[in-house]
Amino acid sequence: MTTVPSTVTVVRPGAAGAARRVRRSLTSRTASAVAIVIAVLWTTPTFGLFLSSLRPEDQIKGTGWWTFFSAPELTLENYREVLFSTSSSSGQMAGFLINSIVITVPSVLFPLAFAAFAAYALAWVPFRGRNWVYIGIFALQVVPLQMALVPLLSFFSEGVSVFGVQITPAWELEGPARFAQVWFAHTCFALPLGVFLLHNFMSELPGELMEAARVDGATHGVIFRRLVLPLVVPALATFGIFQFLWVWNDLLVGLIFAGGTSETAPMTVRLAQMAGTKGNEWQRLTAGAFVSVTVPLIVFLSMQRYFVRGLLAGSVKG
Amino acid sequence: MSLLSRPARAALVAGGMGLALVVTGCGSATPGTSTANGGAAADCAPFAQFGKHDGKKVSIYSPIRDVEADLFQQAWAPFEKCTGMKITYEGTGEFEAQIQVRSDGGNPPDLAFFPQPGLLERFARAGKIKSAPAEVKKLAERNWSPDWVKYGTVDGAFYAAPLGASVKSFVWYSPGMFKEKGWSVPTTWDELMKLSETIAAAGIKPWCAGIESGEATGWPATDWIEDVLLRELGPEGYDDWVAHEIPFNDPKVVAAVDKVGAILKNDKFVNGGYGPVKSIATTAFQEGGVPITEGRCALHRQASFYANFWPEGTEVAEDGDVFAFYLPGNDPAEKPVLGAGEFVAAFADRPEVQAVQAYLATGDFANARMKLATYVSANKGVDIANAQNPIDELSIKMLQDPDTVFRFDGSDLMPAAVGAGTFWKGMTDWINGKDTKTVLDFVESSWPTS
DSSP states (O other): OTTHHHHHOOOOHHHHHHHHHHHHHHTSHHHHHHHHHHHHHHHHHHHHHHHHHTSOHHHHHHSOGGGGGTSOOOOSHHHHHHHHOSSTTSOOHHHHHHHHHHHHHHHHHHHHHHHHHHHHHHHHSOOTTHHHHHHHHHHHTTSOGGGGHHHHHHHHHHOEEETTEEEEOOOOOOGGGGHHHHHHHHHHHHHHHHHHHHHHHHHTSOHHHHHHHHHTTOOHHHIIIIIIHHHTHHHHHHHHHHHHHHHHHOOHHHHHHHOSSTTTOOHHHHHHHTTOTTSOOTHHHHHHHHHHHHHHHHHHHHHHHHHHHHHTTTTOOO | OHHHHHHHHHHHHHHHHHHHHHHHHHHHHHHHHHTGGGOSGGGGGGGGGGOOOTTOEEEEEESOOTHHHHHHHHHHHHHHHHHTOEEEEEEOSOHHHHHHHHHHTTOOOSEEEESOHHHHHHHHHTTOSBOOOHHHHHHHHHHSOHHHHHHTEETTEEOOEEEEEEEOOEEEEOHHHHHHHTOOOOSSHHHHHHHHHHHHHTTSOOBOOOOBBTBTTTHHHHHHHHHHHHHHHHHHHHHHHHTTSSOTTOHHHHHHHHHHHHHHTOTTTOOTTTOSTTHHHHSBGGGTTGGGGGTSOOBEEOOGGGGGGSOTTOOBSTTSSBEEEEOOOSSTTOOEEEEEEEEEEESOOOHHHHHHHHHHTSHHHHHHHHHHSOOOOOOTTOOGGGOSSHHHHHHHHHHHOTTOEEEEOGGGTSOHHIIIIIHHHHHHHHHTTOOHHHHHHHHHHTSOOO
16 A cells, blocks of 8 residues: 555656756845845844743833843743733633634634545545535635624524424523534634645546555445545645644634634634733734644644645646 | 662652642742731631632633733732632633633633623624623722623623723924923924924934844734724714724725824834834834833824833833823813723632632722732722832823723624634735725625624
8 A cells, every 4th residue: 555656646748858957047146145144134024023022011002022132131030920910900811822722723723634534525526416515615706704703693593494393403502602603603714625625636647546445345435544544644634733723823713713712712802802901012922922822833834744745736747 | 870870860850840839839838928927817808798609619711821910820829818718720722722621612611801892792602601790880980981881791691890901192202302402392293293393303203113033023002093983983982983884995994094103114214123014024023112221212192001021120210210191182171091901701600610710800809919910900999009000090190080982902802704804814914015095995895794
């Protein structure tokens, strides 16, 4: 089974020469210099934010971060306040960090699983009207999720009734059970893109592979698990990272379906409240932003390899 | 090595989670424990009238968050304990949009603190909120002036009792600077203008202002206009203007805006400590008055809550570093007050919700809240001795004075397209150099037709 991937990559003769040319021009000295300049320019604001988060409150409010170089003074006070302060007014971000993780992990795994199944069925299980189903799912991507907020919210709180006949009951979730609403919402909103992305990737797999497996007596379940899944790992990883970053940074869905209490609200909601009622406590925002950025940074750096490879999923034939 | 480091990392993460859970546990327990110091059963007598609601839950949704939210929770903790109910409080920065979504989605809170009577009115007309029970109505009529009760009433039905308040008709100044230079607090508009001239002649730009406030940039300037309009048109005329019975570009409104322009658009008078007129538009409202403490500006018109924005260590008192006087009108005998506040509206009519509603309308709650930290309420049951600082005391005195005519911040009463949109934007353009007539024509043309 491990030899299978090598049969998939078929390199067209003309493409190799072009690729080599591009590669050569991108590795020249000037290109490297330009890349370094861009990297520095792009990193400066983040660096400034980081430096700001370590400065004392009155300095953050009074002067720019660059004054640090003439009068260096650093403190971890902002981080202490933001992460571990016991007053609900400032921080407690540690608790919201857990909420964010609890929201994010299932909200990535559910769509990943469902999309993989759906994409396989749409790509390799022949049934009538499957192209129409695929087009329908593809078209759903056009619908902005903001349009679905109120209907989905009433789906949870009142259930669905048509002409007075109750079809689904109200969920009536309270407290930590409301996490389920957020998972559900994120899964719904992620599926169209997920199915589209994975379907494109899966349909590129050579048909001979499936036929050979079928001849050997493999069922769809076996083909999916032992053939297709190992082959689409880069696409799964890409979609996983996309979805992770989206859910982690999401404020809207979290705010509406999880609410703003410390029981269920994700970190983004907390971050939005942290500046205070009249916006006068904004020195906390720098530290808060850095706390919230660490986790995606870790995820991204550790899965970067898949990310770059998978970005091309569905866009490049070959 | 990597095999070893992996479990170690996992342990670290797990440890971190445990710690975090402990922290949240502590956090939610604090309000309960911090109030337990007073003793138990004996203290529950005042709450007996609200009944027992063991195990019941009431949710509150509000634009107030952060420190003020903590203080609210602390203030009603004894009530929670004695009635046996649990109040879940949720503060948000997106109240106006969120309350609509939650109510449309069938997931409204039990109680909401509306900062805008205009929004309250819309919810009442749409039949989303419940009219207040008779008991709450009685309390509100006893504790608040008719002006306030009117803002909680829609089409003759009483919906929401007021809660907190802030007074906007204040001019901040430095008592020390005034004493040193021999200036005195003006009691009429003419005296105010004369004082401005005197200060300008002394080489200080008399006024400083800042109207930058993110998406809401411009609101401090609209407060200025409203304050002066209230004095120029009188309370009834002001109501007509708010209700759009007087057009926005009416000559009387133009005259009032120009009256403000004589200060805010006069390079001789502004912007103390910051620069020319246009610097008003780029100065954050939180920092608008700070030059007063540096002696680079003498006067700053801003609401009572500006007391929180002075640099640390600034003493707010009549003989301290900064204090405020009433923004005078033409006639010293008439003192209309411009202000703002919240109203407690109910989306549910369960007995425990009505109990909370009634408790929040009592003087007891306002006093409990005031004892904790700075707070102003127009509630007549408030004991002025509980005021935490001189500016709160002055505000409460003004609000409790039976002769005071109170008017709500007009931009909170107008349709959102104007009150939270073109009016702000128009005033920002106005500061940036557009003339009064053009700006007011623009605001007038944006008024929703239906």
